[in-house]
Each structure stands twice: as C-alpha cells, then as structure tokens.
Amino acid sequence: MKLNIGLCHFRVGETDGVSLEMDKWKIILEKLGHNVTFIAGSRGVLNNVEIIEELHYNDANNNEIVENAYVKLHSFKNDLALKDVIEKDAKSIEIKLLAIIERKAIDLIIVNNIFSLGWNLSAGIGFYNAITKSTVKCICHHHDFSWEREKYSNPTCEFINDYLETYFPPKHPRIKHIVINNIAKNELFKRRGIKSTVVPNVFDFDVEWTIDDYNADFRASFGIKNNDLIILQATRIVKRKGIELALDVVAELNARKQQLVGKKLYNNQLFTEDSKIIFLMAGLNEDDIYFNQIMNDAHKKNIEIKWINEYIDHARSQTNNKKIYSLWDAYAHCDIVTYTSLLEGWGNQFIEALVAKKIIVSYQYPVFEMDILPLNFKTVDLGNKHSIKEDGLAEVPSTTLFTAVNNLIELILNKEKYIRTVTENYEIGKHNLSLHALEILLDKIVTNEE
Template sequence: MKIALAHFRTGQTDGVSLEMDKWRLVLEKMGHQVVYISGTPEAEIQIEEMFYKNEKNLKFVDNAYRCLKDYNSEAELKAEIEAEAAQIAQKLENEIKSAGIELLVPNNIFSLGWNLPAAIAFKRVIEKLNLKTVAHHHDFFWERDLYSNPVCSFVEEILAEYFPPVMEEIEHVVINRIAQKELKKRKGLDSTVVPNVFNFKQPLWQQDQYNQDLRARMGIKENDIVILHATRIAERKAIELAIEFTARLQQQDLQGKLYDGREFGSENRLIFLLPGLTEGNEKYIQFLKQQAAESEVEIIWATDHFAHQRSARGGRKIYSLWDSYVISDLITYTSIKEGWGNQLLEALFAKKPVVVFEYPVFKSDIKQYNLNLASLGSEYQKREDGYIKIEEDKFEPALKEAVRYLKDQDYRQQAVEENFEIAAENFSYQRLKELLEKLI
C-alpha cells in the first residue's frame, strides 16, 4: 500500500516528527511504501503552506487566538483562511493523485488547531477522493491554553467541525487513555491508543569515534557529572523543576567514586545539558538562565551542536541527539504535561536513570509498568510569575534515589536493566507493528 504520513514539519527532533519516523520504519518493514507530506523540504511532498512557522499561518494564529489586529473584520480573516485552504487542497489533491496515495495519516493536523487552513483542506480532499485515513492525534487543541479561547466566533466553528472531523473515511488514533476518553466525550468518536514506541532492538548508543570528543567540545571534564534534559525548551516541560533539582543535588555528598569508577572531586562540576530546540521561547529561556544563575547551576545550551541525525553544518560537526545520552549520567524529565513521553523512552533505552515528575499521562498510561524512577511526585503549584514549583519535601526521595544511582553501580545497573526489559516488552516497534496491523 502507498501511504503518506503528513505533518507541519518532518525530519526534526520534535516528538511528532520522531514518532512519524518510527511509524514509517515499521510500515516499510511491513511492506508498504511510505512518503512524507509536510511544510519542510525533508518531505518527499512539500507543501510550504503547511510549514509550522509559515508566515501567513503565524498571522492567522495570532489573529484567530490572540487578537484580531491585522484584518478589518472576522469576515476578512475567514476569507483569507478559506483562500489558503483552497490553495493547500489543490496542491494536496494533485500530489495525492500523482503519488497514488492509498492511505493518508495526518499527524496533529486534525487535532492541534495550529493550521486551520490545512485542516479544512485535508478534510475536503479526503471527502472528494474518498481516501482512507488514519488521523493520528498527538495533541488536542483543548489541551492547550492558546487554542482554548479563540477571539473569533467562526474559529470556534472551525474547531468544532474539523478538529477532528466526524467522517466515515477516518479512523482515529490517540497516544494515551486520557485523550481517548476526552475524544469520546467531546465528539462521540472511538479511537485506538497507540503509545509512543522506540526501537529497542537497535545497537545501544555508546561512545564511538564520532562522539568521543563530545564532552571536550562542550567544555565538560571527564569526571564531571552530566544531568541531561533532552526535551525541547517549552514552558510545559517545567525545566525549572529540573534546574532546582540539580541545584539541590549539588548540595549532596557526591565526592569520591562514582558508579562507573570515575572520581568526583572538588574540582568537578554538575553540568545541566540542554540539547533541545529552543524554538524562540526567549522569555522562558531568560527565566531559566536567571534561575540557574541564582542557584549556581551551570547550564550548557547546546541546541546548535545537535540535530536529528549526525551531520555537518558550516564545516562544523553536528551530533545526534542520541549522542547527548551517551555522555550523560542522569536524565531529568520534569514535564507537567505530555502527550506520552518520547524522552522517557529514550532514557530507558539508553539505560540511564531518570528523575521524573508524574504528569497526568504518566499516571494514567505508564506508572502501571512499575519502572524504577526517581519521582518528584505528581502535584505542583504555580509561582507568582506563573512558572512551576513543587513542595520542598518532594525533592528528598528523588535526591536520595539520584545519589544512589550516581554512587552505587549495582543498584543503578539493576534499575536500568529492569527498565529496559519492561520498556522493550511494552513500547517496542513490535508492539507498534501489532497495533498497525489492526488499523490498516
């Protein structure tokens, strides 16, 4: 079967792009032909109007959800959106016909509310071509503050009709049980839960000739402890919790031999490594920098050194995101909201211990597997500035666990090996294959 996976962007390190890569690999191993449709040039079929940061769409988002300021009326904005939808629909229909697409898999196009014209266009083309579709919903508009209160009434109508649409041609896939229940409640739609998965049969990430200089390139000494926070830089990732945890970890007695035989001395540091995409969140970045400075946590902002895959940029070596796991000693995953948890799976595969905040989907879909994790609990408060904090006593159990992971080789080894086995059994490509066979 000829299958097209569609999204606003492809070939990048955001969670949806990573998950699409996994679906593609598994579908191709099942014997299907797969292409990408997106707004970025990495896709076989590029429709620029779909791009995540397409300037016209950014203007639509601003005026639909924040403030109607660039158009004289709602009607004018609506007409522009309709015109853009018609343009996308024409391109999409032509490309689908030309490529002989038999199954379309839109990712977040019918759920997030980010690109209104794209959703309208996709629905029209699916209807016109009677095209079998599996709509993969990673995030819903009702889960995000931005989309929850549109400033234009017609936008509410679009969200109601297209996000997601109720159509016989479309089967719906969600990534967690909370979303499954909410979709049924709001739209009366049944859906299949397909969790995030990972390739647990690939070779383990290890130090090799390519990444052996990574610590040195980052200015990290061999005996320094690296705390990796591998997510994108976004407020819902609550990176401030990870920084505070790191600050408190610095106060623990870590002197002496570490789990792997390295000696941690007074000249060594705890490094907080951030390789993820910053995506222009300047206000949040400045807050994190200030928090780190005040708590004397050394952050390395390393997004310019990492990409989806190893490559070169301007004659400079670029490392894979996976290389950051190789040099890390401990992973923090402190999101207060996640659709599932790609970076958690990555950490489990990398056989690294994890400090986790128990976000709602963790509790509903993951906690039942009894992974060995250092937990910060599941309750948080908002600070006066709107950022996230937790009660002081919630840090203590996680700190004790983390110190043991860093100092006790046997304890650490047992924990990460058990985690790997649990994850490989429940979140592997084989599990995805079984679920896709039922869907397609």
C-alpha cells in the same frame, strides 16, 4: 493486502516531534509491505515528497488567517472576507489533494495534526472535502488538540468556532482516530463523542549510544572531567518542561556532596573533592524569559550549569571548523537524565533515556501518571504534586525532594543497582515502546482499515 498510503503533515524531513514520529511510521508501514508517500507543505531534508504549498507551516497567507481568526480581525474588511479567503485556500488544497490521491492511487491517508489543532483552517476543510469526495479511507493521528492550547480558545468570529467544532477533528464513517495518550482519548470522547485508539510515541531500542572515537573528547570539550557527574536535561527549554525541578535536585545533591566524596561511583570513577556535579542543558532555547529564569536560579543555587545547544544537532558534523555532536553523544556521556516536565503529550526524552540506559529523575505530569507509570519503570520519583512560587517557578515538597535525592545517591554509589535498574527499564521500554511494539499496533489498525 498491500496499500498505497499517504502520510500527511504540514512539514516532513525535520526534527520536530511529529516529523520524527512520521519517519518511524513510514519505516514500519513499508516493512509491513505498504507503499508510503509523504504529503506536506515542505520537504525538509527529503526529496520524494508530494508538496501542497498551502500546507507549509509558515505559509504567509495562513499566518495572516491565524492572526485574524484567533488574535484580532484587522486585515480583512469583515468576517465574511476572512471566511472567503479560508474557503478559497481550502478549495485549492482539496483540488491538489484529490489530484495526488488519483495519481498515486492512494487507498489510505494518515493525517497528522491537520485535523487536530485548527492551525490551518483551510487545510482541515480541504482535506475533509477531498476525503469525502473520494473513496479513500483516513486515519487521523492527533498529537495535540485545539482545546489544549490557549491560542485557539477565543476565536474572533463565530464561524471559526463552527469550523473547530466540525473539522477539528471531524466525524465521518471512513475517518478513524488515533491519539498518543489516554487523557486525549478520554477528552476526545467527552467533547466530541469520538472513539479513538491510543498509539504511544516509540523509539528504536536496537540503537546503541556508546563512547567512541568521535565523541571520546565530549567531556573535555566542555571542561568536564571523567570523575565529574553529568546530569543531562535533553529537552527544549520551555516553561512546561519544569527544568527548575531538576535544578532543585542538583542543588540538593550538591548540598550532600560529601556523601559522595572519596567513594567509587557506579562507573568505577572515584569522586573527589575536586569532582563537580554538572547540569548540562542540550536543548534549544525557545523561551528567553524562562531561559533567563533558569540561568538565574542555577547561579543563585551555585549550580555548575552548561548550555551546549550550539554544539548539539540531530547528527554529527563539522560546521565552520566547529565540531558538532549528536544529542545521542550527550546521552552516552551523561550519568543521570532529568525529565521533570509539568506537562507533556507523551515523553520522548524519557524514552530516549531508557534507550541510553541511564537513571532517570522524573516528575509525574498527568500523562506520565496515567500512561507511563503503570508500566512500572523504576525512576527517581519527584511525585505528582508541585506548587508555583512567587517567581513563577515550580517546586515539589521538600520532603519529596529529600527522599528523591536519597534514592539518587544510593544509585550513583551502587554499580549493581544502577545497572540492574537501567537494564530492567530498558527491557520494559523495548516491550512496550519500541518500533516492534508500533509494528504490532499499526498492523492491526491498518488491517482494520482494509
């Protein structure tokens, strides 16, 4: 049965993780024969989007509500005045959503994070009321929950707690729930008695990132030689990414550089005394304090570090006579990918490294340990135990680090083992985390909604 589906979030057509996952869901749902309409507060680079202005991620009115609901009640006379504004906006969202449901004959609405965080209280209330007043069925796709964020832990008013308990997420016979990992599934049931289905983040494993005419000069553009080793950190620069663990790996590899000198690498390049081990950071800096800590840590350890984010975007382009590479160009040229996060909801850059067919240095953050480790990927493993130093940065035990770098050196110097490892990882990923795997899951889930 073909359905008219509304795919909803605060924003679409952007490069945030939720928007990118929604793009994949839209592709698959349309492949399955359904009609899909985006519903959001902003359209990004897309044109065909149903807009509800109050959903905008940076809506001024909602920003004021968030400040007064979770930080300090100061812009409103009292809690009743705050509640009135929240419910007025909720009514407006409800009316607009009902109009879209009627106009587009929506059968199923898939709501991303609107019922999850409590970021936009009015949206959660408005969406719930619209769904319960119509005959539409709903799937809540939860990427995060309010109890996972410090921001939402101490509301200024008791009624905010009531809202979080009632709507984030809500219980209703026509509302089903999807989470992205098993920890979230267990926690949702423990806290709210709500059952859910795990649908992991996925990627298109049929893409091929190779060195071509456009990116052939990538290394030269950043002063990197063909026989240098590039260790890529593709994540955003925020503290939970644990980038300091990757720096420790690079420092230990540098300390044992002589084990590489005079030998052919996995890619047939001869590593010489002049060859360097380059730590390449491609992601956006979203935490200046942490960024400075990382840069200082790298310099103390004499690590050659390059931050190239101003030359990296989601797509290739020429901007102000400056050549912009895609993130996939960085993957094509790197030798090793570090994914040493301390906390993640899933692991998008891990999947990207699988697609790129690169050796991965990984840390077993909780979701990795529960959901990814059982898939039996072969990585350079930093274990699941870390401590925090006086400077606030994390470290793993020295014996774990030493063993990991031993394994890394073996892979760098053994072409057959390198290729076999990345190929096997790719095949496991394709079977479990590809668009095809998502298609099978979504077909079952949507069929159950009919």
